[in-house]
Amino acid sequence: MTAMPKISRRSFIVSSAAAAGGLALGLRLPFGPEVVRAQDGSPEINAWVVIRPDDTVVVRVARSEMGQGTITGLAQLVAEELECNWSKVTTEYPTPGQNVARKRVWGDFSTGGSRGIRTSHEYVRQGGAAARMMLVQAAADQWKVSASECSAANSIITHQPTGRTVSYGRVAEAAAKLTAPDPKSIKLKDPKDWKIAGKPIKRLDTVDKVTGKQVYGFDLKLPGMLNAAIKECPVFGGKVKSFDAAKVSSMKGVRRVVPVGDTAVAVVADTWWQAKTALDALPIVWDEGPNAKVSSASIAEMLKAGLDAEQAFVGNRNGDAKAALAGAAKKVEAVYSYPYQNHVCMEPMNATARYTPDKCEVWVPTQDGEASFAALLSVSGLPADKCEVYKINLGGGFGRRGAFQDYVTQAVLIAKQMPGTPVKLLWSREEDMRQGRFHPVMQCKLTGGFDASNNLTGLHMRLSGQSILASVRPAIVEKDGGRDALSFQGVFESGEHSFGYTVPNLLIDHAMRNPHVPPGFWRGVNINQNAVFIECFMDELAHAAGQDPLEFRRKIMAGHPRNLGVLNAVAERIGWGKPAPQGRFRGLAQMKAFNSFVAAAAEISVEGGNKVKVHRLVGATDCGYAVNPAQIDRQVAGSFVYGLSALFMQECTVKGGRIVEENFNTYNSMRIAQMPKVESIIMPTGGAIWGGIGEPTICVAAPAVLNALFQATGKRIRSVPLKNHGFQLV
Amino acid sequence: MASASAVVNVPANPKRGEIIEIKALVRHAMETGFRRTQLGAVIPRDIIRQFVCLYNGVEVFRAELHPAIAANPLLTFTTVASESGTIEFRWTGDKGFSVIESARITVV
Amino acid sequence: MTSRRNFLIAAGGLAGGMGLTSASGRAHATPEEMQEAVRKVIGTSRVRSGRVKLDLPPLIDNGNSVSLSVAVESPMTPADHVKAIHVFTEKNPLPNVVSVYLGPRAGRANIATRVRIADTQTVTAIAEMSDGTFWSGSMSVVVTLSACLEDGLI
Numbered sequence: 001m002t003a004m005p006k007i008s009r010r011s012f013i014v015s016s017a018a019a020a021g022g023l024a025l026g027l028r029l030p031f032g033p034e035v036v037r038a039q040d041g042s043p044e045i046n047a048w049v050v051i052r053p054d055d056t057v058v059v060r061v062a063r064s065e066m067g068q069g070t071i072t073g074l075a076q077l078v079a080e081e082l083e084c085n086w087s088k089v090t091t092e093y094p095t096p097g098q099n100v101a102r103k104r105v106w107g108d109f110s111t112g113g114s115r116g117i118r119t120s121h122e123y124v125r126q127g128g129a130a131a132r133m134m135l136v137q138a139a140a141d142q143w144k145v146s147a148s149e150c151s152a153a154n155s156i157i158t159h160q161p162t163g164r165t166v167s168y169g170r171v172a173e174a175a176a177k178l179t180a181p182d183p184k185s186i187k188l189k190d191p192k193d194w195k196i197a198g199k200p201i202k203r204l205d206t207v208d209k210v211t212g213k214q215v216y217g218f219d220l221k222l223p224g225m226l227n228a229a230i231k232e233c234p235v236f237g238g239k240v241k242s243f244d245a246a247k248v249s250s251m252k253g254v255r256r257v258v259p260v261g262d263t264a265v266a267v268v269a270d271t272w273w274q275a276k277t278a279l280d281a282l283p284i285v286w287d288e289g290p291n292a293k294v295s296s297a298s299i300a301e302m303l304k305a306g307l308d309a310e311q312a313f314v315g316n317r318n319g320d321a322k323a324a325l326a327g328a329a330k331k332v333e334a335v336y337s338y339p340y341q342n343h344v345c346m347e348p349m350n351a352t353a354r355y356t357p358d359k360c361e362v363w364v365p366t367q368d369g370e371a372s373f374a375a376l377l378s379v380s381g382l383p384a385d386k387c388e389v390y391k392i393n394l395g396g397g398f399g400r401r402g403a404f405q406d407y408v409t410q411a412v413l414i415a416k417q418m419p420g421t422p423v424k425l426l427w428s429r430e431e432d433m434r435q436g437r438f439h440p441v442m443q444c445k446l447t448g449g450f451d452a453s454n455n456l457t458g459l460h461m462r463l464s465g466q467s468i469l470a471s472v473r474p475a476i477v478e479k480d481g482g483r484d485a486l487s488f489q490g491v492f493e494s495g496e497h498s499f500g501y502t503v504p505n506l507l508i509d510h511a512m513r514n515p516h517v518p519p520g521f522w523r524g525v526n527i528n529q530n531a532v533f534i535e536c537f538m539d540e541l542a543h544a545a546g547q548d549p550l551e552f553r554r555k556i557m558a559g560h561p562r563n564l565g566v567l568n569a570v571a572e573r574i575g576w577g578k579p580a581p582q583g584r585f586r587g588l589a590q591m592k593a594f595n596s597f598v599a600a601a602a603e604i605s606v607e608g609g610n611k612v613k614v615h616r617l618v619g620a621t622d623c624g625y626a627v628n629p630a631q632i633d634r635q636v637a638g639s640f641v642y643g644l645s646a647l648f649m650q651e652c653t654v655k656g657g658r659i660v661e662e663n664f665n666t667y668n669s670m671r672i673a674q675m676p677k678v679e680s681i682i683m684p685t686g687g688a689i690w691g692g693i694g695e696p697t698i699c700v701a702a703p704a705v706l707n708a709l710f711q712a713t714g715k716r717i718r719s720v721p722l723k724n725h726g727f728q729l730v
Numbered sequence: 731m732a733s734a735s736a737v738v739n740v741p742a743n744p745k746r747g748e749i750i751e752i753k754a755l756v757r758h759a760m761e762t763g764f765r766r767t768q769l770g771a772v773i774p775r776d777i778i779r780q781f782v783c784l785y786n787g788v789e790v791f792r793a794e795l796h797p798a799i800a801a802n803p804l805l806t807f808t809t810v811a812s813e814s815g816t817i818e819f820r821w822t823g824d825k826g827f828s829v830i831e832s833a834r835i836t837v838v
Numbered sequence: 839m840t841s842r843r844n845f846l847i848a849a850g851g852l853a854g855g856m857g858l859t860s861a862s863g864r865a866h867a868t869p870e871e872m873q874e875a876v877r878k879v880i881g882t883s884r885v886r887s888g889r890v891k892l893d894l895p896p897l898i899d900n901g902n903s904v905s906l907s908v909a910v911e912s913p914m915t916p917a918d919h920v921k922a923i924h925v926f927t928e929k930n931p932l933p934n935v936v937s938v939y940l941g942p943r944a945g946r947a948n949i950a951t952r953v954r955i956a957d958t959q960t961v962t963a964i965a966e967m968s969d970g971t972f973w974s975g976s977m978s979v980v981v982t983l984s985a986c987l988e989d990g991l992i
Contacts, residue, residue: 100896110982311769371982374899381905384896403983405899467768473983474765475901475956478931479866482766485992497992512768749945762954764931790943798927798935798954800903806950810943 035176038092043176045134047105048078048127050092051172055155057084059128061091062099062106063116064367065205066397067638068694069631070116072203076627077121080197081128081188084168085155091204096373097388110368112402112521114594114692117627121690122188129186131175138175139166191625191686200630205393216395217350217365218426225352225422226255228414229275232264234434235288235657236516239263242285248278257282260413268414272426291516291657299441299515299654300337306464306511307335307445313481315488316499316508324458324505328449332544334537336446337719338465338529340652340659341439341522342667347395348432349407353415354422355380360387360412365394367402375405379412398642399521403472404437430662437520438652438659440466444533446540449505454545456556458505461534463487467512468519468526484512489526489593490699491534496595496689497527500563501538501556517654523642527593527699532720535589535703539710549707550576550588562685563590566599566620569681573618574601584615587707589700596691597622600640600700606712611730612722614644614674617701620681623691629682632693637678639698645669647702648722648729674729736831738819744811746837752783752791755804756821756829762797778803778823786815795823811837866956867933872926875933876964879924883972885964890975892925892963894955898981901955906935910947910965910973914940920947922966929959957981 036044042052050058059078065071071091079089099106107123132152139157140147143164150159155168191198208214233239243265245257253274260266265284269275306312325331351364351372360380366372372389380387389408394401411425427435442465449458467484470477477484487510489497499508522528542552550571557564567590571577580586583605590599603616619636626632649668653660661667702720709727710716717725739753756778763775775797783791790809809817819831867875876885889911898904912920919942925935938949947965955961962976 374897377895482770792939794937800952810945
């Protein structure tokens with residue numbers, strides 16, 4: 001487990017009081033800022049870097065590790081500028097409480113939107129560089145020479161003219177007392193000169209995960225801890241009417257049966273199994289409310305009506321699509337749909353809380369330690385200095401554990417009813433499947449128009465379906481006149497998710513239809529359905545125009561060189577234009593997402609009309625800069641597993657207002673034998689803006705396979721998952 | 731004291747001269763006027779605009795509320811328990827909204 | 839990191855005719871609008887920083903119902919008391935939050951309520967004293983999801 005820094009509160013408080021006193025009396029403190037120390041007494045050079053006497057470097061990481069390799073990547077960036085010995089680097093999570101107390105010195109903790117590296121690289125690199133400058137200055141001061149005559153490499157400072165050396169550990173104390181350099185004086189290395197960053201370095205967290213040493217939230221054991229199992233009303237929006245605690249209170253190990261808010265009930269017992277067994281036996285009467293009548297069919301009806309509705313929010317517009325389509329020589333129209341999906345993190349939702357009126361602590365796997373802290377503040381009613389959250393590495397996040405802290409709120413509500421006792425709340429798999437924050441449901445009607453020479457003259461893409469932000473952050477939707485701009489990821493008019501084609505008359509709009517099922521940010525968010533919709537329809541258009549899918553796209557991508565770059569790369573690698581092996585068929589797709597340009601090509605075969613084998617998957621990624629190429633390869637491959645499992649097998653249906661699929665028997669995931677080795681092409685082309693990696697690539701595998709499927713079977717599939725059409729992944 | 735729409739909390743028997751804390755809550759959606767329907771239409775503003783607390787008929791606290799006040803407005807304030815009598819709470823707002831609640835106070 | 843507001847303006851087309859403004863013609867309040875709202879309430883008087891302690895949670899997850907309290911140092915005598923406390927935000931759709939009117943019968947100048955916080959921002963409370971002076975206190979709050987969408991929504 002990544003250690004939590006226990007900053008000596010006393011030394012921090014003493015130092016800030018001393019500083020305040022000194023300034024108030026007009027005294028100059030002799031050594032600049034007071035030293036902040038980690039719990040073992042080692043000094044902070046700055047908030048990002050602690051150096052121990054034995055030269056161990058502790059890099060503070062604000063974001064969360066959830067298997068995406070971000071803490072290693074961030075440590076590489078800091079270590080690169082710090083010029084330290086990588087073999088002695090370890091990482092540590094500052095707590096959200098410490099971040100608040102120190103005026104957010106570590107900035108944003110949220111780990112989502114593929115932002116971990118791209119939105120923090122600049123300031124963490126500056127943190128590493130500043131620490132290096134202070135260490136060098138401390139050595140120079142000791143030697144009474146100019147810092148400009150000294151260099152640093154591998155945690156050793158050398159005075160060039162004399163060859164004198166000293167290690168970081170020996171000057172850390174002195175460096176920690178220096179004033180930080182003016183940010184304007186910090187020069188970051190050119191990525192061309194990177195020695196640690198940019199290299200496929202082994203991750204810092206792999207060994208513990210493989211040996212079982214890694215502690216996850218659901219492994220956590222605290223002295224005196226009890227275990228809780230919970231059930232929330234399975235019909236969203238419903239409440240608890242009554243429950244009969246007496247029926248289970250005398251069951252083995254049961255300590256309490258408690259309401260949790262007005263929508264859930266929990267059983268607290270000595271062991272989790274005892275809690276779950278009692279909860280399963282507990283009679284609960286739900287007040288299901290009006291949503292009990294909702295079904296997948298009624299939701300589909302609601303969305304269908306939006307496909308032809310008058311009103312829609314516009315996300316991309318060029319020329320006059322309606323006129324162009326009305327006057328087109330030939331039109332192609334298709335309706336696609338995409339279902340609700342669950343994140344299915346391998347580690348179900350959990351949080352451990354201990355509450356007293358003087359202190360409330362939560363231990364939780366979270367993508368955003370500050371969001372967990374905010375939820376804790378809200379539900380405990382305690383001030384910030386009486387609260388703390390300890391981040392634990394996650395057994396999967398994928399967007400379920402960032403914006404949504406419902407399990408933290410629940411754990412604290414339970415712990416408040418048993419002050420002083422730590423309570424670990426762990427959801428069963430069934431509860432996790434029922435109480436997801438689901439990939440939103442969406443339909444899409446696409447209409448394309450050609451002139452007499454088979455040039456695409458008009459395109460209308462009408463989305464109809466659920467807005468995530470209307471539910472999760474309505475203030476943002478309100479500011480935008482009721483529009484959820486995020487619905488247009490991958491097809492938007494500008495920015496990090498802009499459309500990768502030029503069409504003279506274009507209209508992309510969204511009829512918002514919000515069912516009662518709670519939506520959330522599923523890995524990739526809205527690029528998953530938008531990539532299926534647009535990239536499969538592009539193939540439909542190519543087919544109608546009698547053109548090769550790659551050639552058809554190239555003709556309308558002249559203004560999109562980086563999109564073309566990745567598309568051409570996968571086409572070349574898969575051997576597009578040359579015949580495929582007997583019985584194999586190919587498809588491709590491209591998109592810009594999270595400021596990265598991604599493309600995929602798939603080569604499949606279909607046996608017996610429905611058994612699909614994926615033989616080859618090629619992915620190309622242009623993320624601007626690559627901090628750890630090996631990690632990018634793994635993220636690409638992992639995202640393809642996640643995306644193709646969804647494509648073939650995953651759908652959450654609704655009946656009686658609740659989610660039907662409760663476990664892996666009805667919501668499966670692919671197995672290793674079904675997955676080819678991914679051929680990953682990393683082609684960073686630099687630029688001013690860094691691109692993300694966690695999500696963008698996930699969206700292109702599904703349309704590439706769907707397009708290949710058409711070539712193989714002649715059947716155009718317009719709704720997913722493929723199991724609904726009788727297709728099996730073999 | 732509570733009715734279907736309002737709940738107030740006043741210490742029943744404070745000492746004379748004691749500063750007491752009063753909590754007053756009323757059920758109201760406090761529709762901000764900034765929310766939109768799925769079709770993009772604005773949902774019109776409908777909020778409580780004013781709250782007044784009268785102690786034996788004399789105003790001791792008044793508040794002007796704006797859309798930034800959360801739904802089911804809760805106000806906590808203090809007053810000196812000067813004499814026995816009636817404390818009255820009045821909420822008024824858009825669409826003729828009007829709720830009056832009262833509590834007896836006996837000063838010892 | 840570019841602030842979201844600057845990003846949206848720089849993005850041009852996004853801010854242009856694409857429905858960014860609400861039906862009332864305003865997207866959301868700005869610090870300038872807050873200053874204007876403050877002026878409307880206190881006129882041209884000078885506002886001094888101090889005596890006013892405004893408290894909200896520093897990190898906010900759900901901005902729909904956030905506890906807010908204000909405590910003003912004052913003897914609350916007939917000769918020297920807080921007449922009114924006004925609360926403002928710089929990034930909610932409207933700058934005014936609440937105005938409360940007190941007097942010596944309050945005993946203390948301590949009030950609390952629950953507010954909506956739309957975005958990461960600074961909230962300000964201004965106390966109007968019986969001697970005609972104005973004092974202020976403020977607090978910065980972070981809305982955790984908004985923070986991660988700050989760099990450009992899309």
